[in-house]
Amino acid sequence: MEIVVLTGAGISTESGLGTFRDADGLWTHYDLNDVATAEGFGRDPALVHDFYNARRANCADAAPNAAHNALANLEKSATHNLTIVTQNVDDLHERAGSRTVIHMHGTLTGALCAACQHRWRAPLVMDPTDLCPRCATPATRPDVVWFGEIPYQMDRISELVAASDIFAAIGTSAEVYPAAGLVELAGGETLELNLEPSARTNSFDRRRFGPATEIVPEWVV
Numbered sequence: 160m161e162i163v164v165l166t167g168a169g170i171s172t173e174s175g176l177g178t179f180r181d182a183d184g185l186w187t188h189y190d191l192n193d194v195a196t197a198e199g200f201g202r203d204p205a206l207v208h209d210f211y212n213a214r215r216a217n218c219a220d221a222a223p224n225a226a227h228n229a230l231a232n233l234e235k236s237a238t239h240n241l242t243i244v245t246q247n248v249d250d251l252h253e254r255a256g257s258r259t260v261i262h263m264h265g266t267l268t269g270a271l272c273a274a275c276q277h278r279w280r281a282p283l284v285m286d287p288t289d290l291c292p293r294c295a296t297p298a299t300r301p302d303v304v305w306f307g308e309i310p311y312q313m314d315r316i317s318e319l320v321a322a323s324d325i326f327a328a329i330g331t332s333a334e335v336y337p338a339a340g341l342v343e344l345a346g347g348e349t350l351e352l353n354l355e356p357s358a359r360t361n362s363f364d365r366r367r368f369g370p371a372t373e374i375v376p377e378w379v380v
């Protein structure tokens with residue numbers, strides 16, 4: 160049984176990591192055009208590094224919750240072949256023990272040189288004067304996919320979703336594309352697990368609503 164699970168910020172909320180669009184979400188405190196676009200980074204890299212340094216610190220203090228753990232256990236099952244495709248830049252899936260995780264929007268733990276595309280593990284605190292360890296230019300940025308940039312591994316993700324027997328979306332508002340459109344590619348059964356109906360809830364065969372730490376373990380067993 161091929162299972163693909165798409166996760167969003169809602170799966171990490173109960174670990175203390177804010178969402179983007181809910182009341183008190185990140186986008187109520189920051190303008191995404193300033194902190195999550197290449198143009199914004201060009202205008203004020205220090206502001207963008209401060210934004211991601213704060214999220215990196217929060218993530219370091221957070222711990223996986225019952226929803227992350229349930230998916231890590233599902234991965235171990237002999238009868239199911241699970242792939243997690245996450246929009247999240249936190250590493251809570253891996254810290255729960257999941258090994259088959261695709262970060263389509265990048266990771267907080269990664270650094271990227273905008274000049275030579277070299278990648279390395281990000282320090283906890285980054286700033287605009289950081290030099291690339293390969294080309295020594297001060298063009299270091301977080302290894303995340305900003306708005307207007309193409310998400311990572313889209314071809315592989317599209318193939319996996321099309322070949323899936325079950326496609327489940329967990330903790331996502333389905334407002335951001337192309338992630339929100341993946342349900343249309345699903346070859347098998349589709350399920351939405353969320354606190355409330357998402358913007359694409361009608362595209363799913365089935366849906367369950369509630370906190371991820373309750374509905375995900377219930378679905379997995």
Ligand SMILES: CC(C)NC(=O)[C@H](Cc1c[nH]c2ccccc12)NC(=O)[C@H](CCCC/N=C(/NCCC(=O)O)S[C@H]1O[C@H](COP(=O)(O)OP(=O)(O)OC[C@H]2O[C@@H](n3cnc4c(N)ncnc43)[C@H](O)[C@@H]2O)[C@@H](O)[C@H]1O)NC(=O)OCc1ccccc1
Nearest residue numbers: 167168169178179180246306307330331332335336354371
């Ligand atoms: C705002 C939106 C309209 N804009 C876009 O979608 C844009 C533009 C666009 C492209 N196509 C379109 C089509 C139509 C309209 C617009 C577009 N998309 C892009 O720019 C993308 C790049 C988008 C990626 C941007 N980077 C992120 N993150 C990384 C950085 C960072 O994290 O800082 S997006 C970021 O926001 C998104 C947030 O969404 P969610 O995770 O769903 O979080 P949200 O807060 O919205 O919702 C939380 C949900 O959880 C639920 N919840 C809350 N608590 C709980 C709980 N306890 N339990 C369960 N559920 C819970 C809530 O009810 C809620 O439903 C995530 O993707 C997240 O990664 N790039 C691109 O299109 O390139 C070209 C392309 C593409 C493909 C092929 C060729 C060319």
